[in-house]
Amino acid sequence: MDGYYSVEIQPMPDLNRAIPSDTKVISYLIRNKEISQMKKMTVIAASIAATFAFSGQTFAGGNSPYVFDSAGDPVMTGHGTCLLNNHGTLNSDTAIKECHPDLVKKEEAKPAPKPIVEPPPAPEAKTITLEADTYFDFDKSNLKPEGKDTLNALARDMGDLNSVANIEAVGHTDSIGTDEYNQGLSERRAATVKDYLVDQGVPGDKIETQGMGESNPIATNQTREGRSQNRRVEITVQGTAQ
Numbered sequence: 457m458d459g460y461y462s463v464e465i466q467p468m469p470d471l472n473r474a475i476p477s478d479t480k481v482i483s484y485l486i487r488n489k490e491i492s493q494m495k496k497m498t499v500i501a502a503s504i505a506a507t508f509a510f511s512g513q514t515f516a517g518g519n520s521p522y523v524f525d526s527a528g529d530p531v532m533t534g535h536g537t538c539l540l541n542n543h544g545t546l547n548s549d550t551a552i553k554e555c556h557p558d559l560v561k562k563e564e565a566k567p568a569p570k571p572i573v574e575p576p577p578a579p580e581a582k583t584i585t586l587e588a589d590t591y592f593d594f595d596k597s598n599l600k601p602e603g604k605d606t607l608n609a610l611a612r613d614m615g616d617l618n619s620v621a622n623i624e625a626v627g628h629t630d631s632i633g634t635d636e637y638n639q640g641l642s643e644r645r646a647a648t649v650k651d652y653l654v655d656q657g658v659p660g661d662k663i664e665t666q667g668m669g670e671s672n673p674i675a676t677n678q679t680r681e682g683r684s685q686n687r688r689v690e691i692t693v694q695g696t697a698q
Contacts, residue, residue, distance in 0.1 A: 519544050519545070519550060520541075520544045520550055520552075521540050521541060521542075521543070521544035521545060521546040521550055522538050522539065522540060522541065522544070522552065522555060523538075523539040523540070523541045529554075530552065530554055530555055537555070538552075538554065538555035538556070546559070547559070548560065548561045549561065576696070577696045578696075580694070580695060580696065581692055581693070581694045582613075582692070582693045583690055583691065583692040583693075584606070584610060584690075584691050585688050585689070585690050585691075586603055586606060586649070586688060586689040586690075586691065587684070587685070587687070587688050588629075588645065588684075588687035588688055588689070589684050589687060590602055590603070591603030591606060591689075592645060592648075592689075595641070597641065597644035597645045597647070597648045598648070599648055599649075599652060604652065607649065607652050607653060607656065608656065610653070610691065610693070611653060611656040611657065611658055614658065614693065614695070619695045619696045620658075620662055620693060620694070620695040621662070621694045621695050621696070622662060622664065622693075622694045622695075623653070623658065623662050623663045623664070623691065623692070623693050623694075624663075624664045624665075624666070624691070624692045624694075625646040625647075625649040625650055625663065625664070625665045625666070625689060625690070625691050626642075626646060626665075626666045626667070626668055626689065626690045626692075627641070627642030627643060627644070627645040627646035627665075627666070627667045627668065627688075627689045628642055628668050628669070628670070628672055628673070628674075628686060628687065628688050628689070628690070629641055629642050629669055629670050629686065629687055630670060630673070630677050630682075630683035630684075630686040630687050631670045631673070631677040631683070631686075632677075632683065635669060635670065638669040638670045639667055639668075639669035640667070641667075641669075642667035642668055642669050643665070643666075643667030644667075645667075645689050646665035646666060646667055646689055647665050649665070649689055649691060650663045650665050670686070673686040674686060674688075
């Protein structure tokens with residue numbers, strides 16, 4: 457007919473029949489070989505990468521015998537032990553607590569600090585002066601009532617006698633009279649003070665007496681007022697505060 461074309465459709469050839477069987481076998485072997493080579497290269501590449509990574513982990517610890525991960529933690533084996541890198545030396549200096557606690561150097565126990573010993577309190581000294589004209593009879597070693605009252609108050613103020621270390625009574629005179637007489641008078645007045653304090657319960661072994669005669673004046677002996685000041689008994693109490 458005019459305006460139309462006639463097309464004849466031929467069936468597709470069977471490629472499997474068209475290609476010889478030997479050719480198909482060769483092609484299959486080639487493909488398998490290529491795949492095998494690709495797998496092999498992949499395994500080699502992975503091994504190389506792992507080797508570099510493992511090497512990095514091995515030397516991350518410096519001289520350490522352990523393998524550490526990127527976080528700095530030791531790599532553990534499937535058995536729960538630490539992986540060693542075969543480079544470092546395992547000893548007490550390189551062992552770590554997480555892997556070999558028995559090898560880790562144990563810090564030497566520091567000696568306990570010595571207890572702080574507080575120094576004993578410094579002794580205190582208290583001195584009272586008994587003026588002879590007020591507390592003793594004239595030219596004698598007898599105590600007047602005023603002198604006894606003063607010594608009673610002193611004994612009470614001592615409080616705990618265990619805190620009293622020493623008591624010293626020292627007698628003095630003016631320059632009227634001989635040196636020998638004044639020396640004896642000063643000694644007797646000091647002894648009177650001791651005897652009275654012992655009667656009040658003060659231990660006698662804590663009391664010392666001494667006579668100085670006229671050798672240690674505190675005022676001039678040229679006036680009545682000065683001589684009155686020189687006639688005295690000084691009592692010094694040494695001890696610690698309670």
